[in-house]
Amino acid sequence: MKRTWQLMVAALATAASAAAAETEITFYYPVAVGGPITRTIDQMSADFERENPGIKVKPVYTGTYQESIVKALTAHKAGQPPTTAILLSTDMFTLIDEDAIVPFNELATGADDQAWMKSFYPAFMANSQAGGKTWGIPFQRSTIVLYWNKELFKEAGLDPNRPPATWKEMLEYAHKLTRRDAAGNITQYGVQIPSSGFPYWLFQGLTTPNGVELMNAAGTETYFDKPEVIEALAYWVDLGRKHKVMPTGVVEWGTTPKDFFERKIAMMWTTTGNLTNVKNNAKFDFGVAMLPQARRRGSPTGGGNFYVFKKAPREQQLAAVKLAKFMTQPERAAQWGIDTGYVAVRPDAWQTAKMTEYVKGFPVAAVARDQLQYSVAELSTHDNQRVTKALNDGIQAALTGAKTPEQAMKDAQAEASRILRSYK
């Protein structure tokens, strides 16, 4: 019976004009396994379809960010790209250079569209605009914050409600929070800044407060060998190698929250995206603070943006813009932030009833938001992953003692200049 019905509909559809056909958009979303996040995305897509009859959304879960861009760009090269995808904000220049995406200005031209593109935090737009055009719309964005264990603070005789505000203070605190056993082995470290995989991001949590940016807005120049950058790296290296208040060598990003739960470290630097994880797993009272300042406050932003692919048909692209608008409405942005721990991407999301209620019960959720006014763009240039690798290698070489901070940054800068010379 159902079969006949489907056949009839199919026959009718063929008979009808093409204009009545549904627009289907494929939506690549970076998540590796099913779970609460895929359920939320499925729910949002279903809500969108109900509100926009005639548009069908097909979410495709594409693994990590790295796997997602590999899939999206390979599909683009084969001529069958997704309509839209959430990819790292830092992949913007790569996607532009591959001629894979269209700017939102071309698709969203109405007055309310203009207002929509202006509704986000400027710190998030820094990684979303280039050459006067908006290429990405912030969706799941994050920033680095400092988590501290209030119990260990108390044991060390520190005020459990007062996080370190400056680099000097963080070092002093870390000295007090580092413990040794009878044999002199360290059993608890004062602070931990992870350095595996993408140390450049955490490093920006040091260079930004030290008053220096790592690249220009056009993504054609880097400043890795500026004295402030070298100074920031020296501070990081010294925490481990000189002061012995942080584990030496390269510290794994993935196990850092676990180290914190196990009370092996008293303070950790990690993403706000870990907030829900820490809330659920820390068996002690913890605090969340902005990163300590040197010359100023500051932290890089991170996370993923909406992109619309160039080779998709125009009506699909327009539908994708509708989807991006729908998903970033204040109410939805607020709910998304509460569910995941990402920073709600626009100021008016924080004024919704839902969000004010949430922040009242869990005030640390607002720390990331308050830090945004001091935040800068995450390192992103042309040939981005190659340039970041040059910096990552330099940072790791310094942290493991293979090079001095100065040498490491000079080498990284030389490599980056060589890579970027063709984009000048």
Add this chain to the structure above:
Amino acid sequence: MHKSSAWIHGWLLLLPAAALLALFTHWPIAATIWDSFHATPKGGRPAPWVGLENYQVMVADEVFWKSLVNNLWYGLGTIPLSIALAIVMALWVNSAMRGRTWLRMAFFTPTVLPMIAVANIWLFFFTPQYGLLEQVTGLFGIAGRNWLGDPSTALACVTVVAVWKEAGFFMIFYLAALQSIPPSLAEAAALEGASRAYYFRRVVFPLLMPTTLFVLVNAVINAFRLVDHIVVMTKGGPNNATSLLLFHVYQVGFSFWDTGYAAALTVVLLVILGSVALAQFFFLDKRVHYQ
């Protein structure tokens, strides 16, 4: 049947396999070699011919040389260790004893697990301070180390994971080979008063040689192929200390999107593997005793 029709018949039988091989092996190899002489196409423009430039870049690429040297050490570590361990485990589970099935299963488990899962488990073994390894060394009062974060130990750590993963798989082949050795040989050796070590060295080991050749070929291939755990455990760090050739190819191809250069690196990998395989078949094959 005519001679020519037999000839056609033979080729027709070969055709399905040959076509699949050509499509999925020979054609990609030829295309890769062709691509390695071109620059990377950007934004839909065709790729210009650059001749040997990609290979010149490679000579100057420090990460490439580092990866190559790392890969040699990785091979030198994984190949003999996994084969030796496989033989020892096979001999052990081949003897008559209680709980033999359980032991066999335990040894084989690492093979069944996906490499990504294995890497995640080992990540916590190597975790400083409270990881399994630290807890064990801590019992003996040895000071803690940052195993994966220190360039002097990181490569050894990822090698151990690969050995752990592979040995159980190779054990299965040795176990099969051991069971095909007639027991009369052991009885004859015992009657002659040969020690167990002598019997193993002069009788069992030579009889295992065909298996050893097969396992060796696989171990060599795996030494260049098994890099999944690098992605999870170190991402080639610290400072390229654990970057292996195939990992470097992946990074250049799918992180940097420099497909031309990635093709040139792949050709080098092909040449290395091809020559090792040829050497194994031509030289070693003559020394292997088939029953």
